[in-house]
Amino acid sequence: MNQSENRQFRLARRPAGMVKREDFEFRTDRPRPPESGEIMVGVEYLSLDPAMRGWMNEGKSYIPPVRLGEVMRALGLGTVIESKAPGFAPGDTVSGQLGVQSVATVAAKDCFKVDPSLAPKPLFLSALGMTGMTAYFGLLAVGEPKPGETVVVSGAAGAVGALVGQIARIKGCRAVGIAGGAAKCRYLVDELGFDTAIDYKSEAVPAKLREHCPKGIDVYFDNVGGQILDDCLAQINLRARVVICGAISQYNNTTPVKGPANYLSLLVNRARMQGMIVFDYADRYAEAARDIAGWMREGKLRSREDIADGIETFPETLLKLFTGENFGKLILKV
Amino acid sequence: MNQSENRQFRLARRPAGMVKREDFEFRTDRPRPPESGEIMVGVEYLSLDPAMRGWMNEGKSYIPPVRLGEVMRALGLGTVIESKAPGFAPGDTVSGQLGVQSVATVAAKDCFKVDPSLAPKPLFLSALGMTGMTAYFGLLAVGEPKPGETVVVSGAAGAVGALVGQIARIKGCRAVGIAGGAAKCRYLVDELGFDTAIDYKSEAVPAKLREHCPKGIDVYFDNVGGQILDDCLAQINLRARVVICGAISQYNNTTPVKGPANYLSLLVNRARMQGMIVFDYADRYAEAARDIAGWMREGKLRSREDIADGIETFPETLLKLFTGENFGKLILKV
Structure with missing residues (x-):
């Protein structure tokens, strides 16, 4: 992973109808060093979800819309590169709203650590996410x-x-x-x-x-x-x-x-x-993850990930959700 | 009240769009004497409700539709003329699904007695009904x-x-x-x-x-x-x-x-x-009626009845519900 550049998709305009590549600006910046309470994360996987389409629209919803010019919102998983937050150290695997970018500098309180020895990393964005x-x-x-x-x-x-x-x-x-x-x-x-x-x-x-x-x-x-x-x-x-x-x-x-x-x-x-x-169920996630992991161990529940490769394919990969092409959980490997 | 004839509206056809007089047949029969378990009721008031429009349509709903040729379904209130059912005697005031007719012979189990000394009769089809x-x-x-x-x-x-x-x-x-x-x-x-x-x-x-x-x-x-x-x-x-x-x-x-x-x-x-x-709340009606009667006594709750006169006006009176003309509870005095 190249930690000296942050490849990212920003929202360039609000889509009319189906999402298009031109709705985003793909650009490369220098990563921003973390300030106090923040961590810098090398993003490895991004979760692509139907809800993202809603976040691109103007207007009141359950969370504010992505602003024009802002990095597109996305759940992701990656490894801490640098930490200015207690409890997080370089090498930790974390998940949270990292955004569609290769290096994310975010508030540590919006992320949580996961144990990559328990399951393949994409699963933390899928059945365990x-x-x-x-x-x-x-x-x-x-x-x-x-x-x-x-x-x-x-x-x-x-x-x-x-x-x-x-x-x-x-x-x-x-x-x-x-x-x-x-x-x-x-x-x-x-x-x-x-x-x-x-x-x-x-x-x-x-x-x-x-x-x-x-x-x-x-x-x-x-x-x-x-x-x-x-x-x-x-x-x-x-x-x-x-x-x-x-x-x-x-x-x-x-x-x-x-x-x-x-x-x-x-x-x-x-x-x-x-x-x-x-x-709304954040305080009960642990209970659910325990059940789901247990069912997977017992062979009662299967999860299938559809992993696309390369952050630069983000707009076209996202579109697969809406054309019905994807099969299982759509994840973008950064 | 003329107890030797039963003036009645039967459903003649399923309405297309707004209800019309021609959707009903207005006719006069001889009342049917009650059989065991039945009572014959001189109908005094009928409750006209928006739900009646739904009962006129074909197809599955929460109760079966009124059949073609059947007396139009309606909640009503009246006085028992003749009883073949235990617990009901001539002179009792009863309420139930009496239908749009002047004399109803119905199963006593589908009716309940009300005490007309407690409130004006139309109220039993309105706030207390x-x-x-x-x-x-x-x-x-x-x-x-x-x-x-x-x-x-x-x-x-x-x-x-x-x-x-x-x-x-x-x-x-x-x-x-x-x-x-x-x-x-x-x-x-x-x-x-x-x-x-x-x-x-x-x-x-x-x-x-x-x-x-x-x-x-x-x-x-x-x-x-x-x-x-x-x-x-x-x-x-x-x-x-x-x-x-x-x-x-x-x-x-x-x-x-x-x-x-x-x-x-x-x-x-x-x-x-x-x-x-x-x-669905039938087993709790008594509780509700107690509360409502109490609120009325305390002057906290008012009920307004819009009483139309004459069973023969039934189709036009019913229509007032859908044209927004009525004001308060629409009741037809038979």
Whole structure:
């Protein structure tokens, strides 16, 4: 790693519709030496997440938008090069919001140390990182599945979705995944143990939901929004829980978001639809990581990382999330 | 009351869009004598409710649709003429699903006796009936308002909405009503004690919500759906509760229901949107009626009935609900 230069992507403009390379400026600076309370980190891996698209938009959200000219926000993992913060020393492996750059100088309080002897480093951005936390708390704390219930998850071959279905199975539920393409669907059933999967690109989702959820849907974990959310709302059970984790089908819209026309199914079924943001569960991350690591050791839960190479490919790699090309957790090796 | 004939409205066809007189057949039959377990009731008052529009549609809902040719379903109140059921005697005042007819022969188990010495009879279809129960449980059990929070209710001059705002005040909340027209808004503030009201017909709802809910919306009680639901979703607070009680703006649509385009505000704010059906709280009706009657005695809660005269006016009277003409609880005096 070249520690004398910081290669970085800054937000150059707010995207209209699909993200493009021109929305960013790729430039090389000298790394900034850490001040008191800060650490300088050689970034090794970056987590690429659908939420990043939202951070690029203007306007109030659960965290402030990335400012124009600012380094693009991203979760990452790397090794401490220099520390002006107690408890952090050169050589420590840390994770946190490092940004899309090769050398990050950040407040130590926004990072946490991980033990790279416990798992391959990318896993700390995947099943053992925010992805795993999102699946765990979104399903268990918001979805509240009970044994024997039917859990449907969309974006099921994505990083969060794949974990949601597996955790649903672990908790004694029927897990039905919705994904795009036969290969992803086979992967869900054959490799991850989903009970069944629906290929929304080639199958009629409403008919397949009726077939695969003969007792209706008790928990729907929504990563996509749009028509699939509506299709699922139409088949929820009494007192069903709809977890709104994302809406990737709507993030690059240039037209207004499509609201769920079937939302009155919530009324008829006394059901609830509830949003979740993983940061709210920060004080319980350790508990979740312990469970997830345990399930992985027991062979009950698998994580798949889709690792792209080279920070300079960032815009095109990010785009794979929105075109449905990626398979598992998308990570950029810096 | 003429007990030798039963004047009745039967559902003649499923309405397309707005309800019309031709959707019903008005006819006169001989009343059917009660069989074992049944009572024959001289119907005095009928409750006209937005939910009736939904019962006229085909398809799965929280109760089966009214069948073509069947007497239109309606809650009512009347006096027992003849009883073949233990515990019911001629002269008893009863309430239940009596239907839009002047003489109802129904299963006694579906009715309950009320004491007409306690309150004027129409009140048992209003604040002390399902209307009051809906406001009480929808707000308190689903909305879960806490003192100091801001509660917004739409359809606020309607039967349920007017009670919701008053109960919110009783519970220490700021109550903001949305209603159509200056007269209704004055009524909410001057007579019912709402903190403020927004006239959606002449005022810009988003701007007025910002003005009147400076701390944002904690509970939104939705009776209307459509654009007002979206406007409120845009201004909800962290962990807000959106109670879906109805969607009167959408019931007579011939186009698909407009889904709430701002539903992702639920995600950003970790908020929930939840449907409610009053029947789920049947085992707690007595508790609610006790509270409501107490608040009325103490002068903290007022109920206003809008009583139309003559069963033969049923279709046109029902329509007042959807044109926004009615004011308070709409009741038809048979």
